[in-house]
Amino acid sequence: xxxxxxxxxxxxxxxxxxxxxxxxxxxxxxxxxxxxxxxxxxxxxxxxxxxxxxxxxxxxxxxxxxxxxxxxxxxxxxxxxxxxxxxxxxxxxxxxxxxxxxxxxxxxxxxxxxxxxxxxxxxxxxxxxxxxxxxxxxxxxxxxxxxxxxxxxxxxxxxxxxxxxxxxxxxxxxx
Numbered sequence: 816x817x818x819x820x821x822x823x824x825x826x827x828x829x830x831x832x833x834x835x836x837x838x839x840x841x842x843x844x845x846x847x848x849x850x851x852x853x854x855x856x857x858x859x860x861x862x863x864x865x866x867x868x869x870x871x872x873x874x875x876x877x878x879x880x881x882x883x884x885x886x887x888x889x890x891x892x893x894x895x896x897x898x899x900x901x902x903x904x905x906x907x908x909x910x911x912x913x914x915x916x917x918x919x920x921x922x923x924x925x926x927x928x929x930x931x932x933x934x935x936x937x938x939x940x941x942x943x944x945x946x947x948x949x950x951x952x953x954x955x956x957x958x959x960x961x962x963x964x965x966x967x968x969x970x971x972x973x974x975x976x977x978x979x980x981x982x983x984x985x986x987x988x989x990x
Contacts, residue, residue: 827851828920829895831886832859832870833879833902837924840866842990846899846922854886879904891916907948907985914983927990930983936976939969939988947977948985954978 827849833856835843847853847868855863856876863870872889876882883905890898897918907928910919914930921928928948939945945967947954958975959967969975977984 825852825893825895828897828899828918829854829890831855831883831890831898831900831902832863833883833900833904834859835862835866835901836903838901838922842922843901846901851899852895854889856882880909883909887913887917887919907987910985911983922990925989926987928985928987930985931977932983933979933981934976935984935986936974938974939972941969941971943969944989945969945975946987948987949979949981952979952981952984954984 829852830846831854838846843866852871853863853868854872854874855870856874858876860870860873872886874882874885879902883900883902887898891913895917898920900919900921902921903923905921905923907921907923910921910930913919919930926946944962945959947965947967950965955978956967956976958970958973959977960970962968967975977986
């Protein structure tokens, strides 16, 4: 007897594809593994179809910011809990208005960017970098060494923790 996994609609994060510039085929395959809802604009849909990837929704592209706003608004209106975004052009700050409704991970320039709440803790190996994408946050940390005001490095294998004075903070790590 074989075992099959049935993925319920909206169980996995949706995938918004603005472009594939920063994504290699192995990482893209991991994001597509559980058949997410895929949203693209005309150009990115053509890129995906060239890789034989089926797109679920195509939005007209008037401007990248409007495309992403429309795509994120669609996901919020349709009660999706999470989304992965592939975009080399969007400014991460653009995501803040949507963070109360969606768990968002932005893949950009070899970085995985996501929001965390104060008290965030994560296990990493020694020597890995964490970038804080806020210039104003007052940050306390454990398990990290400050390289610059916004760049930190893990001190040892194990957990690091971040405490700060904002509701959420965007951080970036290499992927």
